[in-house]
Amino acid sequence: MTRITLHLNGRPAAADADDRCSLADHLREHHGLTGTHLGCEHGVCGACTVELDGAPARSCITYAVACEGRAVRTIEGFADDEVMARLREAFSAEHALQCGYCTPGMLVTARDIVRRLPQADEARIRLELSGNLCRCTGYRGIVRAIQRVLAEQRTAPHRHRGGRRCSLNSASTWRCRRTRCGRPSTTWACWSTACPAPRSPAPWPTAARRCAWR
Ligand code: FES
Ligand code: FES
Structure with missing residues (x-):
């Protein structure tokens, strides 16, 4: 057992971790963050995707002890995130989920696409999503949801909660x-x-x- 401290969803969080424990298991079992799902546990399906130091990462093939001092953001950590709020709405409107098992990982990847590739077209979105598998939707709704948020981002000025216009x-x-x-x-x-x-x-x-x- 090793005591590790993460910057978890914006706050320091310390817990013991077995040397061979994955980050996904550590988050679920020691921090109660069960929004991170486990599918293949082989780094293939993307269900376990979290943000590690600001970039999407597979938490099932990342050792928890390798994350000492690093910034980890799980789906629970995006509750107040503007981009994620728009993505959640778009996923709902475009029927981008059925069972929802892949959805936390999909959303983390989708947010990364929206932030990193504001001009992404359908082909690029599909390429970027290729590391996240969904067995239910056929991906069409997921791609449409991301396109919808990208289109909003290109045309609508951003407003904070309460309608105050953002200075950006x-x-x-x-x-x-x-x-x-x-x-x-x-x-x-x-x-x-x-x-x-x-x-x-x-x-x-x-x-x-x-x-x-x-
Ligand atoms: S559970 Fe991690 S990639 Fe499938
Ligand atoms: S919504 Fe069921 S696996 Fe994607």
Whole structure:
């Protein structure tokens, strides 16, 4: 057993983890975050997708002990997220789920597509979704839901809750401010594992978090 601390859904969270325990099992069993689903447990179906340092990751093939000090965001951590709220509405409107088992992973991946690829067309959306399997929907509704949110993002100015207009217009794009990175980001740093700047032990930048809508 090893004591590990995660920046979990914006807060520090510590728990013991068996050395061979996956991040998915750790989240479900020690943190009660059962929105992360397990399907294949082989890194194929994407049901277990969570955000790790700001990028989607398969939690079933990620060791929990390898996540010490890293930022993990599960589907529960997106409750107040503007982009995720729009995606949830669009998934419902476009019939993008039936049993819902794949949906938490689908939503995490869909949000990443919306944030990273604002001009994505259907072919690109399907390519980006290829790591998430759904046995129910045939994907058409899922693709339509993502297209719907992308279209809204391109045309509608963003408003905060209560209707206050965001100072960022829909075309604004934040960039990671880490040295030499510059990836699109909704925070001061993108937390991508590909970001060339050193990461740990920097704290999760909740205070510097900006509007989640680009
Ligand atoms: S359960 Fe992790 S990819 Fe299928
Ligand atoms: S909605 Fe059932 S697996 Fe996708």
